[in-house]
Amino acid sequence: MKLLTESEQQQVAAAIQRIERDTDAELVTVLAAQADDYAYIPLLWAGLIALLLPGSVNIVGGWLNAGNLLLVQWATFISCGLLFRVPAITTRLIPRSVRYWRASNLARRQFIELNLHNTEAESGMLIFVSEAERYVEILVDRGISSRLDDSTWQAIVETFTNQVKRGETLQGFLTCIETCGVLLKEHLPATHERNELPNRLVILS
Known part of the structure; x- marks a missing residue:
């Protein structure tokens, strides 16, 4: 299953690179085909x-x-x-609660496995999408959550979720990254150049 083409993945990576110039946040994006095989x-x-x-x-x-x-x-x-x-x-x-629970678990595993909990300023941020479950979640480390309440991301997640449901996953990523970038620039502006984590879109197929 081809979730996004190489060209589309590059667009996501470029969007991450643009916003990270203006913030100390380290943003990572993950796109999964599905959170579980539900065998x-x-x-x-x-x-x-x-x-x-x-x-x-x-x-x-x-x-x-x-x-x-x-x-x-x-x-x-x-x-x-x-x-x-x-x-x-x-x-x-599959009951929605089960699908969301499995997707949420995968998002948290990715947060740890991709070292988002281990950045210099505790400023890791994960934008996670699981297409089969139509699930979107934003997870942030302490350096971000201390300045922006978790409720900040709710409307962004809802908008992105609706875009995934309509098959607009690429546009959802670009819109989400841009919107998050505006908030991060205001509340967690760049203090020095850094790039601890890869900007590429991580694909879990």
């Missing part, structure tokens, strides 16, 4: 349907003996298991 979800739903549906129908109709009922249950389980593995269907079977 257990198709099997869980297929098992429930295979267990409940044929039996319920048979109680009403009484047209299957025990042996045939078991065969129908197995056939239902296999058919549903295969059908529910289609990504577009799998996503719709």
Whole structure:
């Protein structure tokens, strides 16, 4: 799955480079295809349907003996298991709370793995997007959160989330980076030149 082309990724990197000239913040962007493979979800739903549906129908109709009922249950389980593995269907079977929880966990892991918690001025900032979950989150280290309240990012995240839902992921990144840059320039202006973390867009496919 090609999330963004090389040219589009370069546009994101250039946008990061522009705003980092005016702020001490170290901005990193991450784009994930999905936060989890949810391999257990198709099997869980297929098992429930295979267990409940044929039996319920048979109680009403009484047209299957025990042996045939078991065969129908197995056939239902296999058919549903295969059908529910289609990504577009799998996503719709997962409760939103579960999808967001998995995406949020991945965002926090990326914050640590990319050393955003270990910058000189504690000024790391992560803009994280998971496309399958239509999930956007902004995470910041203490150097930023001490000057800008977490609620500052809420409207920016909501706007970006709507853009991801419309398939405008690139424009979402560019708009988000520019908007964050204005705030960071005001509240965390550059004191000296630094570039501790890579400006490229990190792709998790």
